[in-house]
Amino acid sequence: MNEPFLDTIDEQGPAPAEAAKPAASLHEGLLVALRDFIVEGNLEDGARVPERALCERFNISRTPLREALKVLAAEGLIELLPNRGARVRELSSADVRELFDVMGGLEALAGRLACERISDVEFAEIERIHHEMYRFYLRRDMHGYFHCNQAIHQLIVAAAGNATLAATYASVAGRIRRVRYSANLAKDRDRLGEAMREHEAILDALRRRAGSELSDILFLHLRNKRKAAQASAG
């Protein structure tokens, strides 16, 4: 009898810095593991979520698993059909549009708040990654570019100093993660340059602590991202 799924939650390592979170409770750990399991695409879009198989996979009984499923359903990641179990929610183009807009609104808010409180150190870090991203851009290193892009947006949200916002943002970001991947990777050359210029404007507004302006830029930046995603994936 191996440790329940604890060997699996380390397999995804986008958060190496916060290893000091050893799953406060069993339920919490399972929730994180199951969410990642689904977000990372281990289940097909629209596929039913196999309770029995997942119980074996995570070495737990159905009760905690079902609790986690209810939470994921509330988050919008899956949907619960009465007497017919859970299904991975497939995102219609309307859903994707909505999620991008909400994400844009949250980033706009993050930018506005960041302008109120960001420290010079925090700004310098964002600027540093921005320059790094520019180098990836010149080299057409999509993977590196994408990684920096993510980091910048994440740092702006962090600089807002609002845990509620960060949690909401994380939830929305998780729901469109797959779509965003394809959107960024499939991004054509023109959009890449355009995005780079938009990021210049973001940095400029943040440097001047121009909250309202940054808010607009960030929202429109996400709008353009959405259009690129819909053009490539739709």
Add this chain to the structure above:
Amino acid sequence: MNEPFLDTIDEQGPAPAEAAKPAASLHEGLLVALRDFIVEGNLEDGARVPERALCERFNISRTPLREALKVLAAEGLIELLPNRGARVRELSSADVRELFDVMGGLEALAGRLACERISDVEFAEIERIHHEMYRFYLRRDMHGYFHCNQAIHQLIVAAAGNATLAATYASVAGRIRRVRYSANLAKDRDRLGEAMREHEAILDALRRRAGSELSDILFLHLRNKRKAAQASAG
């Protein structure tokens, strides 16, 4: 053996129009009932959530109740202490500040989106309620004023035509519902007049479909609401 809790969910009637939602599933119904039960203040701030008592109250066993508790914990309404059950989450002043700002960001987004797609009919309805609110303002009818105020903000969110945004907004609004009540009812005369002027500006920007401008106004409007709340309740 009476019907499980179905007799209780009708006791709170702020939604008389949407009676056509007969609890799609049992779990869903319990979730709504329990959320309202807590939001309406039947449990003290910081009090532990009594599983056994609630099971009797809603005529269900612990399993579905605990599922609902996990969801409410994920929403931030309660918190789960390992091996020590659920507690009604009490909001620190920092929490309230965060929630108001997120709410402001979501309303700013709603305003921006509403400008893109609101119909003349929808706008006319908002304008009508605005005038109604003005009459309540002149009469110093706080209850009527507050009701109209809520309705206007709700209609702007609805006019945004984004179900994801509406759901997120509802969640945040639910969490600060008690605080908002006190904030609005305790509002002093100066703030009342100020809020009225802000609402004039909101309507004006919406009429001109000035999304970016409306976005700023709405965010600042919520900021001022927050300040009034903190001044009266803090």
Add this chain to the structure above:
DNA sequence: CTTCTAAAAAATGAATGCAAAATAGCCGGC
């Protein structure tokens, strides 16, 4: 061979049972 029917199998939703942890109650010591 297809299709309808019905029984078997599996899955779902919820209740109950059980071990571990926490809380309350009680007693003795200081």
Add this chain to the structure above:
DNA sequence: GCCGGCTATTTTGCATTCATTTTTTAGAAG
């Protein structure tokens, strides 16, 4: 009289079990 430790009760977390419902499968009729 107050504090600290020990036991009894309650509570929590999870596994298991049970009743329904759904899905699959087997078979018979056309």
